[in-house]
Structures are given as structure tokens and as C-alpha cells.
Amino acid sequence: MRDELLYAHILLALAVAVIAVIIIRQKNKSPLTKNLSILGAVVSWISVLPAGLLYLNFYPATKTLILSNAWPWAHEVIMETKEHWGLLVPVFATVAAWLVLTGKEKESKKWWTLVLVMVVLIGIFGRLVKLGALA
């Protein structure tokens, strides 16, 4: 179950990142951008589910391990930040999608860039947390 949730968590985050990149790179208005925006926002909300299930059911054991290892900051700073930044991503993606749907594609790119940067940073943070459990 843990592995399935982890794969779902990573794949959904990757999907949001890919959608953000496609929209950022779009030069002209197109129906594709609108559909992708809706998809990006919906997927970002859905991605909270596997992330939450992992965090609530499987992370406590990892947390104990990290706090007893050499990198307690991997939990105290990195994971604490990650678990809350993750809540902001769907909110930002919804704003970005709303801008696209209201004809403000150009303005939406700034928000999609924020979504992309946060997803990438959250991914890096996830790797640091994993390393913290092994440190």
C-alpha cells in the first residue's frame, strides 16, 4: 500500500509539473490550454490525498528515524515546510486555472511558474527527507 501511495503521490505531482510546463510554453490562446488548466487544478487537489495518506499512516515511523539520526533538520525544517507547501500548490493551481478560464492566459503563466517551482522544490525536499532517514 505504501509503495502504491508513493507512486501515486509522485506521478500526480509530475503530472501537475508537466501540465504547468506545457501551459507556460504555450504561445497562443488555445482550447488545449483551458482543458489542461482545469486538469492541472483538479490533479493538484487529488494529489493531496495520497500525500496525506502517506504522511498520516507511514511517515510517523520515518520521522522517529530521522529525529534519531544525524539530520533532524530533515524533519524539523524540510518535512515541516514540505507538508504545508503541499497544501498551497492546489490553491495556486486553482488561481492559475481560473486566470486561464477568464481569458488571462498571460497573467496565469506567473502562477503556473509558481506551481512548477513549488512542485520541483517539494520533490527535492522529499528526497532530502528520504536521505535524512538514512543519515
Add this chain to the structure above:
Amino acid sequence: MKLKFNFFAGVTASSLLLTLMVIVAELYAPFKDILKAVFGHHWIGKVVIMAIVFFAVSYLYRDKKFSEKNAWYSAIISVSVILLFYIVNYMVSA
């Protein structure tokens, strides 16, 4: 189709509220305990409250003018303050 939401208002309210909840929950244990008691876990409490505030404020302020600039700065401030808070909190408690 005219969308009946103003997500600039929603993102401003919800991102700043999340930042506030993060700080208060860390510094004032009874608040974290209340979230745990009501929602089962403090993180679930923050998700639920933030999502409700995001959509409720976006809907309630649907006809009000709300600047994109304020929404953007609220988002950036929230992201930055959450990270900085945990860095400082770790350094103080280490």
C-alpha cells in the same frame, strides 16, 4: 460563462491563514491539540480549514475588486514565511 468566484481574494485569505495556523500551532500547543481533537490530526485540520476558507472567501468576494498584486504577494509571503519560520524554529530549539 462568467465564473462566480474571485480566487484572488481566496488565495490571499487562505495562504495567510495557513501561515498563521502553522506558526500558532507550533508556538501554542493548545491550538494544535484543538485541531487534533476536532479533525483527528492537525494537518487534516489545516487542509480542511484552508480549503473551506479558500472557496468560501472566493465565493463571498466574487463581485468585489481584488488586486492580483495583493494575491501574488500573499502567496510569496506565505511560502517564504513558512520556510523561514521552520528554519528559525529549528535554530532556536536546537
